[in-house]
Amino acid sequence: MCGITGIFDTRGQRTVDRVVLHRMNESQFHRGPDEGGLHIEPGVGLGHRRLSIIDLTTGQQPLYNEDQSVCVVFNGEIYNYQELIPELQALGHIFHTRSDTEVIVHAWEAWGEQCVERFRGMFAFALWDRNRETLFLARDRLGVKPLFYALLDDGTFLFGSELKSLLAHGGLKRDIDPCAVEEYFALGYVAEPRSIFKQAKKLSPAHSLLLRRGQPMAAPREYWDVRFTLDNRTNETDASEELRLRLEESIRLRMISEVPLGAFLSGGVDSSAVVAMMAGLTEAPVNTCSIGFSDPAFNESEFAKMVANRYHTNHHLDMVESDDFDLIDTLARLYDEPYADSSAIPTYRVCQLARKHVTVALSGDGGDESFGGYRRYRLHMMEERMRSALPLKLRRPIFGTLGKIYPKADWAPRFFRAKTTFEGMAHTSVEGYFHSVSILRAPMRKQLYSASFKDSLGGYDAMEVFKYHAARSGTDDPLALIQYLDLKTYLVGDINTKVDRASMAHSLEVREPLMDHTLVEWLASLPSSIKIRGQEGKYLLKKAMEPRLPDDVLYRPKMGFAVPLARWFRGPLKNRVREALLGSTLADTGMFNRDYLEHLISAHDSGARDYSSPIWTLLMFEAFLRNVLHTPTPESPKVAH
Structure with missing residues (x-):
């Protein structure tokens, strides 16, 4: 796991300023504290910060082919690199290292742009081919690793693992994109391919970008997509057995490491399944890390301990006080653009804990999307059955009116909180799902x-x-459609972003066995009825893991990695909220209606409404403005020539 950055003159061979490139590279020091390297030639500069995981002695970057005409900087892991090396050697390529990075340069020489289709892993890389005068960038299929880029007015192309490396260049305009702000307040993140700044973009998952000197920049090319065919007619028993085999293979590939390795263990189904499978693949005890909360309503540590005891792991538990809210400004600086998932706080803490014991940790991220685990999936399926009973032309006026007049009763039992359901019923399926996650x-x-x-x-x-x-999903199956939407939006913009920044802040590599693209493709071939059965989400995963995990872990209500926002905003953060939402930082943007900001605060304070999520979203936007937008480009550090 590393950080990459670079500068490319799309129009000619203007000299790349070593000091500027070094500054961009060092802005991502946390991503790779072990080593740093630069490659500079006329019109091109590549930078790399290294976190050493595989081939500790000879895996330095930038890394080159035999005659040094091809150069790569790479962030991530190619898990099938050991399979690709002999195939490339048979084509005449000579390897000088044992690293997965060198596979990329030779795969480019052998297969060109199609090389990414051969890689199995999480990756973002940039490759310069001097003979073809070509810069090639690519991002993994599910967007585990990030990649930002920008084309400046003078034809200078910038890229980096984090937006801060582009800002460190000094030439990126900090004009906020209004459409990105709209996405942020709806979703809690800025969706790919936008960034918060007009001039910068994110390379979307499963896309590559080819730039040739002297030619206009082409649009990114999509090289993969998941298709929910639902045409696999296997039975439950066979599917459970095949799932265990596929999980075992995916996890075995991700246990290749030359540094200490472990796993996150929250006590939920996904992370518990990963730990159970890991324990069967190694004789040594698995290192596991958990966070517990002093507030029992948010504490899952007893379930994590249950799994740790069963598999005799080296278990590490840190208790976090429920008022752990001092990270607001730290998170704003980490994420570089507005990001509103409050579970970033415990994620930051569990990464901090894990790094004390391991350099690589496996996670259970991606399980909810592929296995059908979110509670909102079951609610959406219920709404879909209701939608199918009435055509939209009748539903829209009837339920639209009910949604407007029905009171928002956050304080009431869930049965009586029908306003959101009524509002959702007035929409199409896609509109209704968007409404439910906003x-x-x-x-x-x-x-x-x-x-x-x-x-x-x-x-x-x-x-x-x-x-x-939705228009590109290729399915009208209600569950498959929203799984596809989440794989393209929430998984990438929220989950993967959260884990990447939180882990790299502590120089920790996190690997994602449940996001192996071959596993995701296979799960997409299974009928939806095997993923959600009645009111039971993740039905297949739970059935497959019954021999290895206790029912108390598999079949308890989903808790999630939450923090007590509502209480914070009525208690210890009450004054901070008022100062942030009604202060000059937000007011000076001219974006917001002050009367409505005052309504959010007063209604939440009184207990009439639970506005904790909107308030947190505004709080993090204000922190972004103070910590990123209004922060000048850092001074250039001293650089060795």
């Missing part, structure tokens, strides 16, 4: 924004993100 739903965003900011949006609605992906 932090601030459309009516709230309309009240939040100032008149001038609404004008700057030009009618843009974050719903367009979901509509775009």
Whole structure:
């Protein structure tokens, strides 16, 4: 796991300033504290920060082919590199290292742009081919590793693992994209391919980008997509056995390491399944790390301990006080753009704990999306059955009216909280799902924004993100459709972003066996009925793991990695919320309706409404403005020539 960055003159061979490239590279020091390297030639500069995991002695980057005409900087892991080496050697390529990085340069020489289709892993890399005068960038299929880029007005192309490396260049305009702000307040993150800045973009998952000197920049090319065929007619017994075999293979590949390795263990189904499978693949005890909370309503540590005891792991538990909210500014600086998932706090803490004991940790991320684990999936399926009973032309006026007049009863038992359901029923399936996952739903965003900011949006609605992906999903199965939407949006923009930044802040590599693309493809071939059965989510995974995990872990209610926001904002953070939301930082943007900000605060303080998620979203936006937007480009550090 590393950090990459670079500069490319798309128009010619202007000299790359070593001091500037070094500054960009060092801005990501936390991603790779072991070594740093630069490659500079006319019109091109590549930078790399290394966290040594495989081939500790000869895996330094930038790394070259035999005649040094091809150079690569790489972040991630190619898990099938040991299979590819003999195939490339048979084609005449000579290897000088034992690293997965060298596979990339020779695969490029052998297969060109199609090389990415041969890689199994998590990766973001940039490759310079001097003979072809070509810069090639690529990102892994599920967006585990990040890659930002920008084309400046003078034809300079910048890229980096984190947005901070582009900002460190000094030439990137810090003009905020209004459409990105709209996406953020709807979703809690800025969806690919946008970034918070107009001039910068994210390379979308499963895309590559080819730039040739002297030619206009082409659009990114998609090289993979998951297809929910649902046509695999296997039975439950055979599917359970095959799932165990596929999990075992995926986990075995991700246990290749020359440094200490372990796993996160939350006590949930996904991480417990990963630990159980790891324990069967090694004679040595597995290192496991858990976070416990002093507030029992958020504490899963007893279930993690249950699994740790069963498999005799070296278990490490850190208790975190429920008022662990001092990370707000730290998180804003880590994420570089607004990011509103409050579970970033415990994720940061568990990565901090894990790094004391291991350099690589396996996680259970991606399981909810592929196995059908989210509670919102079951609610959506229920709504879909209701939608199918009435055509949209009848539903829209009936349920639209009910949604408007029914009170928002956050305080009431869940059975009586029908407002959201009524609102969702007035929409199409895609609109209804977007509505259900939005932090601030459309009516709230309309009240939040100032008149001038609404004008700057030009009618843009974050719903367009979901509509775009839905049109490309290739399925009308209700569950498969929303799984596809989550794989393209929430998994990438929220989950993977959270884990990448939190782990790399502590120089920890996190690997993702449940996001192996071959596993995801196989799961997408299975019928939805084997993923959700009645009210039981992750049905197949739970059945497959029954021989290896206790029912108390498999069949308890899902808890999640949550923090007590509502209590914070009525207690220890009450004054901070008021200062942040009503202070000059947000006011000076001209984006927000102050009257509505005051309503959010007063209604939450009184207990009439639970506005904790919208308030946290605003709090993190204000922190972004102070810690990123208004922070000058850092001074250049001393650089060795």
